[in-house]
Amino acid sequence: MKIRLRVWRQAGPNSAGSLETHDLEDVSPDMSFLEMLDVLNERLIEEDREEIAFDHDCREGICGSCSLMIDGRAHGPQHKTTACQLHMRHYSDGDEIVVEPWRVKAFPVVKDLVVDRSSFDRIIRAGGYISVRTGSARDANEAPIRKADSDLAFDAATCIGCGACAAACPNASASLFTAAKISHLALVPQGQAERYDRVRKMVAQMDAEGFGHCTNHNECEAACPKGISVTNIARMNRDFLRAMVVSRDPLRAPDDAGE
Amino acid sequence: MTVLEHRTPSGPLESRWERHRFDMKLVNPSNRRKYNVIVVGTGLAGAAAAATLGELGYNVQSFCFQDSPRRAHSIAAQGGINAAKNYQNDGDSVFRLFYDTIKGGDFRSRESNVYRLAEVSVNIIDQATAQGVPFAREYGGLLANRSFGGAQVSRTFYARGQTGQQLLLGAYQALSRQIGAGQVEMHPRTEMLDLIVIDGRARGIVTRHLITGKVKAWIADAVVLATGGYGNVFYLSTNAKGCNATAAWRAHRRGAFFANPCFTQIHPTCIPVSGESQSKLTLMSESLRNDGRVWVPKNAEHADTPPGKIKNENRDYYLERLYPSFGNLVPRDIASRRAKDVCDEGRGVGPEIGGVRRGVYLDFRDSIQRLGENIVGERYGNLFEMYERITGDNPYKVPMRIYPATHYTMGGLWVDYNLMSTIDGLFVAGEANFSDHGANRLGASALMQGLADGYFVLPYTLGNYLARVVPGGADDEHSEARRVVGQVTERLEKLMSIDGSTTPDAFHRELGHLIWDNCGMSRSKEGLEKALREIPAVRARFWEDLKISGTGEGLNQALERAGRIADFFELGELMCRDALDRDESAGCHFRAEHTTEEGEAKRNDEEYAYVANWEFTGVGKEPRLHKEHLEFEFVKPSQRNYK
Numbered sequence A: 001m002k003i004r005l006r007v008w009r010q011a012g013p014n015s016a017g018s019l020e021t022h023d024l025e026d027v028s029p030d031m032s033f034l035e036m037l038d039v040l041n042e043r044l045i046e047e048d049r050e051e052i053a054f055d056h057d058c059r060e061g062i063c064g065s066c067s068l069m070i071d072g073r074a075h076g077p078q079h080k081t082t083a084c085q086l087h088m089r090h091y092s093d094g095d096e097i098v099v100e101p102w103r104v105k106a107f108p109v110v111k112d113l114v115v116d117r118s119s120f121d122r123i124i125r126a127g128g129y130i131s132v133r134t135g136s137a138r139d140a141n142e143a144p145i146r147k148a149d150s151d152l153a154f155d156a157a158t159c160i161g162c163g164a165c166a167a168a169c170p171n172a173s174a175s176l177f178t179a180a181k182i183s184h185l186a187l188v189p190q191g192q193a194e195r196y197d198r199v200r201k202m203v204a205q206m207d208a209e210g211f212g213h214c215t216n217h218n219e220c221e222a223a224c225p226k227g228i229s230v231t232n233i234a235r236m237n238r239d240f241l242r243a244m245v246v247s248r249d250p251l252r253a254p255d256d257a258g259e
Numbered sequence B: 001m002t003v004l005e006h007r008t009p010s011g012p013l014e015s016r017w018e019r020h021r022f023d024m025k026l027v028n029p030s031n032r033r034k035y036n037v038i039v040v041g042t043g044l045a046g047a048a049a050a051a052t053l054g055e056l057g058y059n060v061q062s063f064c065f066q067d068s069p070r071r072a073h074s075i076a077a078q079g080g081i082n083a084a085k086n087y088q089n090d091g092d093s094v095f096r097l098f099y100d101t102i103k104g105g106d107f108r109s110r111e112s113n114v115y116r117l118a119e120v121s122v123n124i125i126d127q128a129t130a131q132g133v134p135f136a137r138e139y140g141g142l143l144a145n146r147s148f149g150g151a152q153v154s155r156t157f158y159a160r161g162q163t164g165q166q167l168l169l170g171a172y173q174a175l176s177r178q179i180g181a182g183q184v185e186m187h188p189r190t191e192m193l194d195l196i197v198i199d200g201r202a203r204g205i206v207t208r209h210l211i212t213g214k215v216k217a218w219i220a221d222a223v224v225l226a227t228g229g230y231g232n233v234f235y236l237s238t239n240a241k242g243c244n245a246t247a248a249w250r251a252h253r254r255g256a257f258f259a260n261p262c263f264t265q266i267h268p269t270c271i272p273v274s275g276e277s278q279s280k281l282t283l284m285s286e287s288l289r290n291d292g293r294v295w296v297p298k299n300a301e302h303a304d305t306p307p308g309k310i311k312n313e314n315r316d317y318y319l320e321r322l323y324p325s326f327g328n329l330v331p332r333d334i335a336s337r338r339a340k341d342v343c344d345e346g347r348g349v350g351p352e353i354g355g356v357r358r359g360v361y362l363d364f365r366d367s368i369q370r371l372g373e374n375i376v377g378e379r380y381g382n383l384f385e386m387y388e389r390i391t392g393d394n395p396y397k398v399p400m401r402i403y404p405a406t407h408y409t410m411g412g413l414w415v416d417y418n419l420m421s422t423i424d425g426l427f428v429a430g431e432a433n434f435s436d437h438g439a440n441r442l443g444a445s446a447l448m449q450g451l452a453d454g455y456f457v458l459p460y461t462l463g464n465y466l467a468r469v470v471p472g473g474a475d476d477e478h479s480e481a482r483r484v485v486g487q488v489t490e491r492l493e494k495l496m497s498i499d500g501s502t503t504p505d506a507f508h509r510e511l512g513h514l515i516w517d518n519c520g521m522s523r524s525k526e527g528l529e530k531a532l533r534e535i536p537a538v539r540a541r542f543w544e545d546l547k548i549s550g551t552g553e554g555l556n557q558a559l560e561r562a563g564r565i566a567d568f569f570e571l572g573e574l575m576c577r578d579a580l581d582r583d584e585s586a587g588c589h590f591r592a593e594h595t596t597e598e599g600e601a602k603r604n605d606e607e608y609a610y611v612a613n614w615e616f617t618g619v620g621k622e623p624r625l626h627k628e629h630l631e632f633e634f635v636k637p638s639q640r641n642y643k
């Protein structure tokens, strides 16, 4: 089939960018979206033009590298599917597709479709871990964890850090990303000791990076390729409030019942 | 001939590692901050090593080529990680895991290393759980296990179909903690392009920053490579697109021996190739073979019949037929070869690619009948969804189609028991080294090895090395550092200036075809000799006719690919040479000339019970072979039998 691509080209962080049009003649329905870009890139090289820069690695929807805004939607039209897993069978002959980078203040454009997402790494660095020294762990089966809690923790832990949530959010908020890690670690017993410290530090870092605030548009959940739920944001907010209370009263242990 | 000192301790197997740990030197805590260590790679091996070394108080410089350490290829591992916990009380033990791994590797690995791996496997699960890794649990709240390709006990821990992701995020978080604490300095989007060796010791690396294009030298007291495997030499593989051999290959060119390069693993359950523009192959976790049954039509004329319409008596469940006791769970090399055989016979299914249908069915019909869609969905739901996204078919309704693909490389840089290569101070961990899997890796044991190396082996053995050297004494202005920076820059300029007419990927595909056809699932003297004639010719054409657009100054992904492909050409040639030298079949290395009566791999222990180590002597020159003979004191080599 024939596809017309309108692709964002931008030489560097401080250059102006614009959409460039390319017509592709024989796109096969079995191709992935990125394979279509590969074909275009090979052609560009042959024509002595610079290829289109885009991030990708696993092409299996798990590394979180790919980050394309396709027709105004993060990762494109297919629900719970990263751009690298999107296949051309979802398009038809003659379609025009607009491809742009994530548009988020805290993810500056590096080149073409590549953005800088190091702000996410800094949020994790601020507290998205459990402090446990290598070799100091006790036997893994000493502390049973309710399967339901463990499953819920997994649902949050499945985040691939792609940034689609922030890209889809009208406020460019990183709440879903941050909340997913906070929830994951708040839902397991190992994460309790640092729970309130963690939420304070991570939320502060998120704000410092220049991400917007969450005003409950829920676009993040709809765009998330792993289907991470916005209930995690509610959990983060509850923990954050509790953390504020706790920080004022050092003797009062937070009450976690009900989580 | 050089005798390779593998530094393996002697004495009772069970206490070797413990004794060795005691014998090793320690670095006083207050002295550790005087030492700088470079760790290249942030996969399971690299992230675990960098985090642990940072925690111990060393200054660590960590590098990866992705935009974040969390995206290392380990993230893609699906099925699980082995550990001899015996939580299922089904007869597992450290010795049994050791035994299975030695046997699974077809007796081409070192007993001491493998025993240590089995021994520390239990600590990995404890460590990961303490980090919050959400392993699957039973209703009682304890950890769940499943059995995994080739094992008769349930010792595999898993986190749905995303075990690698969860383990890597655990290690990444530990690493992030050390970065936050200032113990580790992280350099993402920075690719190592060469190794700096000063006075016989690995003292640093030269990198190119992928965004600015800047070439720079980094100096340290020791260098760790945890840069993953070289499966992408085949072009199509289950590896991430960026996986490459450059770091290992450049170290090889500087004097590190490359061990068993021809031991590459083909995974039996991948989604078949669908067309010419295919850029990678997707693995369907091996765990699917626990509940899926592999079959092809008995008669070729049923190739186009919808599978649901083919009656049981017309189906050939060939693995169950040939291997009644292991059935669909035979090791990977065997399952792969049998799939190739039935397709070669003309009984494959799916579209014809190059005149042959290359696919077999993996069918869940019977499990769904037995367990219900819910339970099957709980076990494999995300894999089924992934399959459907790629192929458009729903595995709850029609069987999957699968075919083998390159997946893992057992070969890699040679290391001694301390994980040190033949270059003093150059350590190699994870898939990048050759160490523990012999001629065939068992499922769920690469994650185990990566984390064993990174968390539990390297931090000790590296300390032992550092305790022997005086910290510092060189910087990035050292003449050798400047010389290597010059060489790297020159090579990049050369790649940019060829200005021929063929794209990097076109060359990569050509090389991939050559390797897959001649050094893939089945190898022969004739094919290998053919490849050894053709690869140098294509490589020469590469250096004359390569075309890259843009400049080397900033982000240029075509330039990155070209540099990696240039190294794959040299490595590919070495693989074929190694495969030719190894005139026996062993594990994944199947020489058509050496089969048993039943068509299985036939080893030749008299002549080939060695690790083949290759020393670089120049591009296009015959490399020098050094053999490390393997002794088997505890497990007697036997013909593997999975009937």
Ligand SMILES: Cc1cc2nc3c(=O)[nH]c(=O)nc-3n(C[C@H](O)[C@H](O)[C@H](O)COP(=O)(O)OP(=O)(O)OC[C@H]3O[C@@H](n4cnc5c(N)ncnc54)[C@H](O)[C@@H]3O)c2cc1C
Residues within 6 Å of the ligand: B040, B041, B042, B043, B044, B045, B046, B063, B064, B065, B066, B069, B071, B072, B073, B074, B075, B076, B077, B078, B079, B080, B081, B082, B163, B164, B190, B191, B192, B193, B226, B227, B228, B229, B238, B239, B240, B243, B244, B246, B247, B283, B407, B408, B429, B430, B431, B432, B443, B444, B445, B446, B447, B448, B450
């Ligand atoms: C699809 C798939 C599924 C798998 N499933 C399983 C499983 O279920 N169980 C199991 O045990 N194993 C599995 N494996 C194998 C296993 O995932 C890998 O062997 C293992 O994760 C490798 O880890 P590593 O740390 O050695 O390297 P990797 O995770 O590959 O990391 C390599 C690191 O090195 C960096 N790097 C590489 N070259 C350079 C350079 N030149 N400069 C700078 N940085 C560089 C990369 O950026 C990356 O950070 C699977 C593999 C695949 C492909």
Ligand code: FES
Residues within 6 Å of the ligand: A055, A056, A057, A058, A059, A060, A061, A062, A063, A064, A065, A066, A082, A083, A084, A085
């Ligand atoms: S390339 Fe890894 S998620 Fe898309």
